[in-house]
Amino acid sequence: MEKKKYALVTGGSRGIGRAICIRLAHEGYQVIINYASNEAAARETLELMGGQGELLPFDVSDADAAKQALTDWQAAHPGEYIAVVVNNAGIRQDSVMALMPVSNWHRVLDISLSGFFNVTQPLLPAMQLRKFGRIINMASVSGLKGLPGQANYSAAKGGLIAATKALAQEVARRGVTVNAVAPGFIKTDMTEGLDEAALCKQIPANRFGRPEEVAAAVAFLASEDASYITGSTISINGGLYT
Ligand code: NAP
Numbered sequence: 540m541e542k543k544k545y546a547l548v549t550g551g552s553r554g555i556g557r558a559i560c561i562r563l564a565h566e567g568y569q570v571i572i573n574y575a576s577n578e579a580a581a582r583e584t585l586e587l588m589g590g591q592g593e594l595l596p597f598d599v600s601d602a603d604a605a606k607q608a609l610t611d612w613q614a615a616h617p618g619e620y621i622a623v624v625v626n627n628a629g630i631r632q633d634s635v636m637a638l639m640p641v642s643n644w645h646r647v648l649d650i651s652l653s654g655f656f657n658v659t660q661p662l663l664p665a666m667q668l669r670k671f672g673r674i675i676n677m678a679s680v681s682g683l684k685g686l687p688g689q690a691n692y693s694a695a696k697g698g699l700i701a702a703t704k705a706l707a708q709e710v711a712r713r714g715v716t717v718n719a720v721a722p723g724f725i726k727t728d729m730t731e732g733l734d735e736a737a738l739c740k741q742i743p744a745n746r747f748g749r750p751e752e753v754a755a756a757v758a759f760l761a762s763e764d765a766s767y768i769t770g771s772t773i774s775i776n777g778g779l780y781t
């Protein structure tokens with residue numbers, strides 16, 4: 540029987556990350572739930588996964604903390620490796636650029652873009668050695684189109700899409716694929732407080748998406764069936780932007 544693959548989901552405690560953890564656990568992966576600080580939410584995710592998985596909290600924007608946590612995980616799991624990583628952790632701190640505090644610019648880029656680097660780099664050697672790996676990055680329609688009030692977030696997500704394409708070409712020969720998904724408006728804590736009725740008028744599907752609809756695409760990209768897809772970005776936005 541094939542060994543269960545380990546999948547690390549950053550920002551797995553809530554929202555889209557939680558739905559991805561649940562979906563991957565249902566598909567038989569050993570899921571590692573990363574989160575920043577909300578342990579209660581992370582434990583709830585673990586429960587919703589049927590208790591099959593583990594928690595690995597660290598701040599993805601802290602390169603040393605990420606490396607230490609992943610090194611400790613490896614030491615505790617000899618002979619195993621993380622075959623799938625979903626770089627999902629992200630925040631938004633919106634304001635028009637003229638009024639944006641410099642700290643908001645850096646924090647958003649540090650988590651979404653540098654977080655991808657900090658978490659993925661330590662995992663690459665094992666993926667390449669085993670000749671199988673799946674790296675899936677959570678971008679956004681903002682990274683494709685650019686959205687006003689989100690110069691920081693759009694830059695982070697646009698950078699993530701470009702890094703996805705670059706890394707895909709570096710590791711394709713080793714059986715490692717690197718892809719991104721770009722959701723539009725999805726119902727989570729992040730979109731709480733937005734004027735849903737007004738925004739729905741701009742969305743051809745006339746509704747916000749569900750986290751599970753993003754998780755389905757991520758699960759496909761993680762699967763063996765997606766072996767020949769790399770460097771791609773899949774939009775999941777109800778027709779909002781193509
Ligand atoms: P959410 O409900 O606000 O959840 C954010 C998750 O990220 C939480 O699990 C949080 O952990 C974690 N996180 C935040 N900062 C972190 C850090 N420094 N280190 C580790 N984990 C961190 O957000 P969401 O809507 O599910 O969004 C998930 C991803 O999808 C983000 O990258 C977001 O940009 C992207 N996205 C969302 C939408 C949308 O409409 N919702 C659309 C496009 C793209 P704690 O629970 O510990 O705080």
